[in-house]
Amino acid sequence: MTDLLDEAARLRRGLSDDVGDRVVESLYTDAARIAGTSVDRDDARARLTVDRALDRVLTHRVWGFVAMGVLFFGVFWFTIAGAAVPSDLLYVLLVENGHAWLRGIFDAVGSPWWLTGLLVDGVYLATAWVVAVMLPPMAIFFPLFTLLEDFGYLPRVAFNLDRLFARSGAHGKQALTMMMGYGCNAAGVTATRIIDSRRERLIAIITNNFSICNGRWPTLILMGTIFVGAVVPPALAGFVAAGSVVAVVIVGIGVTLAVSWSLSRTVLRGESSVYSLELPPYRPPQIWRTLYTSIIDRTLKVLRRALVMAAPAGAVIWLIGNVHLGDASVAAHLVTALSPLGWVIGLNGVILLAYLVAVPANEIIIPTIVMLTLTLGANTLGAAPGVMLELGDDAQIGTVLVTAGGWTLLTAVNLMLFTLLHNPCSTTVLTIWHETRSVRWTTLATLLPLGLGFAVCALTAGVARLLGWA
Amino acid sequence: MAAPLPTPGVGPSPEQEPAGACASCALAPSSARLARLGLAPGRYDHVVALAGNPNTGKSTVFNALTGLRQHVGNWAGKTVARAEGGFSYGGTAYRIVDLPGTYSLLSTSTDEDVARDVLLFGRPDVVVVVVDATRLERNLPLVLQIRQITGRVVVALNLVDEARRHGITVDTRHLTRELGVPVVATAARRNEGLPELLAAIAQVATTDDPPKPLRLIHHDPALERAVADLAAQVEARFPGVPNSRWVALRLLEGDAGIEEAVRSGTLGELATPREAA
Amino acid sequence: MTLDELPRGQRAVVTALDLRGGERRRLMDLGLLPGAAIRADMTSPLGDPTAYEVRGALVVLRRGQARTVHVEAGCSGES
Numbered sequence: 062m063t064d065l066l067d068e069a070a071r072l073r074r075g076l077s078d079d080v081g082d083r084v085v086e087s088l089y090t091d092a093a094r095i096a097g098t099s100v101d102r103d104d105a106r107a108r109l110t111v112d113r114a115l116d117r118v119l120t121h122r123v124w125g126f127v128a129m130g131v132l133f134f135g136v137f138w139f140t141i142a143g144a145a146v147p148s149d150l151l152y153v154l155l156v157e158n159g160h161a162w163l164r165g166i167f168d169a170v171g172s173p174w175w176l177t178g179l180l181v182d183g184v185y186l187a188t189a190w191v192v193a194v195m196l197p198p199m200a201i202f203f204p205l206f207t208l209l210e211d212f213g214y215l216p217r218v219a220f221n222l223d224r225l226f227a228r229s230g231a232h233g234k235q236a237l238t239m240m241m242g243y244g245c246n247a248a249g250v251t252a253t254r255i256i257d258s259r260r261e262r263l264i265a266i267i268t269n270n271f272s273i274c275n276g277r278w279p280t281l282i283l284m285g286t287i288f289v290g291a292v293v294p295p296a297l298a299g300f301v302a303a304g305s306v307v308a309v310v311i312v313g314i315g316v317t318l319a320v321s322w323s324l325s326r327t328v329l330r331g332e333s334s335v336y337s338l339e340l341p342p343y344r345p346p347q348i349w350r351t352l353y354t355s356i357i358d359r360t361l362k363v364l365r366r367a368l369v370m371a372a373p374a375g376a377v378i379w380l381i382g383n384v385h386l387g388d389a390s391v392a393a394h395l396v397t398a399l400s401p402l403g404w405v406i407g408l409n410g411v412i413l414l415a416y417l418v419a420v421p422a423n424e425i426i427i428p429t430i431v432m433l434t435l436t437l438g439a440n441t442l443g444a445a446p447g448v449m450l451e452l453g454d455d456a457q458i459g460t461v462l463v464t465a466g467g468w469t470l471l472t473a474v475n476l477m478l479f480t481l482l483h484n485p486c487s488t489t490v491l492t493i494w495h496e497t498r499s500v501r502w503t504t505l506a507t508l509l510p511l512g513l514g515f516a517v518c519a520l521t522a523g524v525a526r527l528l529g530w531a
Numbered sequence: 532m533a534a535p536l537p538t539p540g541v542g543p544s545p546e547q548e549p550a551g552a553c554a555s556c557a558l559a560p561s562s563a564r565l566a567r568l569g570l571a572p573g574r575y576d577h578v579v580a581l582a583g584n585p586n587t588g589k590s591t592v593f594n595a596l597t598g599l600r601q602h603v604g605n606w607a608g609k610t611v612a613r614a615e616g617g618f619s620y621g622g623t624a625y626r627i628v629d630l631p632g633t634y635s636l637l638s639t640s641t642d643e644d645v646a647r648d649v650l651l652f653g654r655p656d657v658v659v660v661v662v663d664a665t666r667l668e669r670n671l672p673l674v675l676q677i678r679q680i681t682g683r684v685v686v687a688l689n690l691v692d693e694a695r696r697h698g699i700t701v702d703t704r705h706l707t708r709e710l711g712v713p714v715v716a717t718a719a720r721r722n723e724g725l726p727e728l729l730a731a732i733a734q735v736a737t738t739d740d741p742p743k744p745l746r747l748i749h750h751d752p753a754l755e756r757a758v759a760d761l762a763a764q765v766e767a768r769f770p771g772v773p774n775s776r777w778v779a780l781r782l783l784e785g786d787a788g789i790e791e792a793v794r795s796g797t798l799g800e801l802a803t804p805r806e807a808a
Numbered sequence: 809m810t811l812d813e814l815p816r817g818q819r820a821v822v823t824a825l826d827l828r829g830g831e832r833r834r835l836m837d838l839g840l841l842p843g844a845a846i847r848a849d850m851t852s853p854l855g856d857p858t859a860y861e862v863r864g865a866l867v868v869l870r871r872g873q874a875r876t877v878h879v880e881a882g883c884s885g886e887s
Binding site for chain 3: 089090093102121125220221223335336339340
């Protein structure tokens, strides 16, 4: 069959070398001719005045950024405020009542303690926790985001911010995948499909983890509230606590741009890059269809992946807390082994172990930390070993961490930094693999933030200790 | 939602194709080829591929046709999202595959490769090309490229409601003449034009005599000679290939995907005549 | 002159593209081919890129890309 290819090559040599471009051009010329004879425009200015007026505001030097801030603040505010009530409800239903009820059933049928522990205290409690914490915010965030998308607003954001990203060798649409990442990094990584040039897409995938997903917000807010806010007078506490969370987000944006810049000048230098962006006309969003598809497509898909990961994590948490080697639990041995490294980076062994166990979902970091601290430290509050705590108020957690865990302000600040800078959750890693099909890029996307996290935390710990702050 | 739409009499009559009793056509000839490209197996009589530029409301058309009978996945070995669904019309079961939104089939991206492979090697019974009525010129290059591959095409001139708002009218009869295939005006968001689209799909799916692939004339005598020369050889090698001129042109441009199809003989499978529909 | 020099609100006609291969195709996909009427519509608040109206569509080009598009300003061109 190759003689046909040889013949093609021979004939090609007889033609000028821009034959490809010429063929395409004649195709487009034909298209233009047919369109020209079939289309009749009333008005040479096809863009609607409504669209023009909207664009004038939404891409304005001042109002464009104001609108962007208000809209995205609104989306996040709705997500956080709107999710609180259903989250509490699910928590009471699944974690408190559901757990007790399930335990009752297991006890009634005479299940051995270890089976009840593994399945009910481990697997069930972890998955119930993840559903209660993750489902409501995602079910609000994704539809809102999709509405903005359908309306045609999101490409305008890419247009407004493109220059920032262009300087870092990235695409303006990365702003959108970052926004999506603030909801969920796995969804953010999938959303990079809107970037059609390979290099810019890889950059967006690798840096998406620097957008703090909703699984990590609670950790930041908790640390900001009980540690950072506590160092200033109570009148300022709320403000300073919120400020510390915002500061971490801003550091995240800075890291995103810096890492994008270095990637485009190092490992990704050779990758091809063709820029394209189009601003579609504004369209009235279809609310019901959007609700339906975004809940089916995004929310449930992400939730299912999270559950698949949370169930085994729950089992592991219970096992390491309850299986004993010698005179201590596996968890205790692991904490002891991780402690030196934890000290160097201003954290502790418990936190590092929690991050190891909670690779499946960032949501379970805080409960895991508290559970491990309680069972390994002085058991002052009398929780059953290995049971993921049913957390009371923030102050109670703070007391546990300080008295039983020996936490300081440095621990809290570094935990906030480490929340931003560590490997993506396993759901996201899996998604990165699905999207890139490359071990190399998946590994880089996993280890790069972790390495940065170790470096940054070691630096802050070193400086703090040098200056006698910790 | 689409299933109980009125049958405007164009679909296959029950006498010709008893609904549900079509054991032999449950796996249409194209289904095996499509299965290799990642299509889910199932019972259906005809395969419809949905093509179009990005942002043309292609997925709205897809949703309007399939309703809830759809599922999503990835194309075999590719990271490109794939959605497929089913609908029935006039007693006939259709499987519809949503191709990635592309501007062309010139193989400059994975999306374009996937779309091209399905259209060329999957040989769907009908290709519905969704075009944006407000940007016809931008959308026609894809239509023309698909027309060079196959004549089993229906053009869904979508977003006509938006075009009306913008004061744009498109002469569908003229467009039908130029393209040689049915052009149906639709506003899928409002379910406008869907009965007509279904009728056109049914008509193209069941015809034994689809229009010939489009021959585009290149105003360059040397190129014309080379294309004609190579097309003749393609046809000599793979008798019955329905789109030898297009294949020749792609080979002249050095399209790696088509060269591979020549080497592996995949192209030869296109030469087998369509089994009776 | 090249497209990046076209003042905002001004119309022009594309005369040539200084590109080959994939980049050229992408611009043609977006409707920028010789003979097409084009208008500089608006510039990003950060100064770059710029959105151009090409037959009803708003296509965004960075300055470097616009520099490869040759245009002839002033005449309205076929629409």
